[in-house]
Amino acid sequence: MIKRETIDAFEKTQAQMEALHREIAALSRKSPNDGVNIFKLGLINKVVHTTNQLLGETYRPFADFDSFDENNLPTVSDVAMVLAQYLNCLEKYRADNVHVYQGYWCWCTGAGEDCIRTAQPKKLEGK
């Protein structure tokens, strides 16, 4: 079962992660070996940190990765790749916590709680 607050946090984090990935992927296509500036890296690290907390040890893409080290000068393509991993893990987390209820995909909330609708898991799209 998953709490409503967690669902809210998840949806926010996933939206942020998708937006970051979209931006970074666009930069990566232009110049993959470019560096990511400190400001962007700081924001990305905040979202990554929240995501790590949300996913826990089970769903984290890399057990030994916590955040990007500014001193390591990660390139745009490095960041894009890691963000893509996080996006997939978030989706995996969501897919494991949703079910079909009366023909709609809903989060698996506790008994007696309102049904919170969500989208179909991406792995089932087109099937």
Next chain:
Amino acid sequence: MKTCNMNTSLPTAINLPPPSYPAPPPPPWLGLFNTPLIHIQEPISSDSSPSNPSDTPDSIDDYPPIPSDSSNTNFSSQKPSLNILPSIIKTFLYSNQVNHKPEYQKWVEWVKGNGYENGRVVYSDHLPVLLASTSSDGIDVLSIPTGRGGLRIPRMVKSFSHSDITHITKIFSCFNVTGIPQVQASGFVHFEGIQLMVDHIAKDRVSDIACNFISSWLIDYTIQQCDLLKIPCEQCQLDVYAYDMHKFVKETVNLPVLPTTKSPLLFVPKRWLRLDPWLGYDDYYQRHFPKTSGAVIAAGSRIDILTYNRQNYGLVEAYVKEKERTHADCRNDPLFSPIPVLSVKRKLSMVQKIPSGTKDAADKKYEDAICQLMASLLYPQLDFADEQSRVDSGVLIRDMIFYNNRSYKFLKDIYDEYDCRQIVVELKNVKEIEREHINQVNRYLKDQFGRFAIIMTRNPPPKPMFRNTIDLWSAQRRCILILDDSDLAMMCGLFASRQRLPVDVIMKKYVEFTRACPG
């Protein structure tokens, strides 16, 4: 004005622990005259890194003090690296800003006095003072052996020849005879204007003149710096302008001297240096001199233009007024201008096409290109790059050295960790780095440089060689980083995109290096 840049040598001889000495008192006419003779490095604050030249502090107090430690000061053991830089005194007078300064008033009175006295123009009476002020025995770096790269401006010490004096006297007299009403009324409001009307006087002479008038303060400043940095001084005799008497008087002072010729040297704060004056002939001709009128046809040479200016003083006046209006832009320009992004890309492309080895002087081409690239990429965090730095005997030639002014956190870290006062960069245009190359760099790491160096080469080092650098760290705590073409490309990429500083690539390599170190 000829300027001697001792930045690459002076700090070398000095241990630079956290400093504490008060900044010199600003001269009353700061902003009026920025006279470079020899300038010494004023380290930028370790916790703030100006990202561009325009971040230069405006006042003396904005500058952190020069670190000094007399314990390791040994100038005699080093051959000073004297780079000649042509720099110009800034004599633009902000009358509305500094009117209250008594020295400024004296200066203005003097300038005006040359043009106006008791209701009539008497240039010729004051001309000897003016001409005397253009020679500067004693404070010039006149005996610095050679200039570099054709950056020559006529020697500051060169006195006017008899014919020059006659000519200038004649021109000054013309002001009186033919009469430029504005000049007759008020003299030269901006002294630099003289170069737009009188031949044989250009920006260097203007700089010389102003320099001579502030020599008194420069002497004080030099003595103060010498005391702090423990630079040996000798007794010298100089001409110093006495404002009350309106003439130069001889003074005996203790100043550092050039070892070879015993010529006295004066230090000038770095921020005072300019490559071009705010009011200048070149700027005037390029941007303000009418190109469409008959003036350009009439003005075939500099002399024609000067004559035209005298006959059309309104043009000069308009130019001066515009420069007055935009005086906020008159800031000290950096002595080093990085090459533009496009040139960096071109240079990188050129470097990548150079084959490794020494065939067809490929190594020389590689070194030239890398020196230009690195100096631009690492500016302003690392400044005062010097190529082919030699020791006295000439046995050791370091391809490139940077003065570590600790203006960036990483640079401060390596200073603290490895006593890195100057960063040695060795350039190796070889396919594969070898043990001998690392040993060679290791030999270069003397006390005055610290224990940190960089090898620039073409390809990533083989594992045993990287291991070798780690072993060196283990045994002697010396850090030798090896950067290859991919790192250079990344630096260029960062330089172009401005997302991060190119110096961060060195930091990245350093982090990788430290992670590979044992313990």
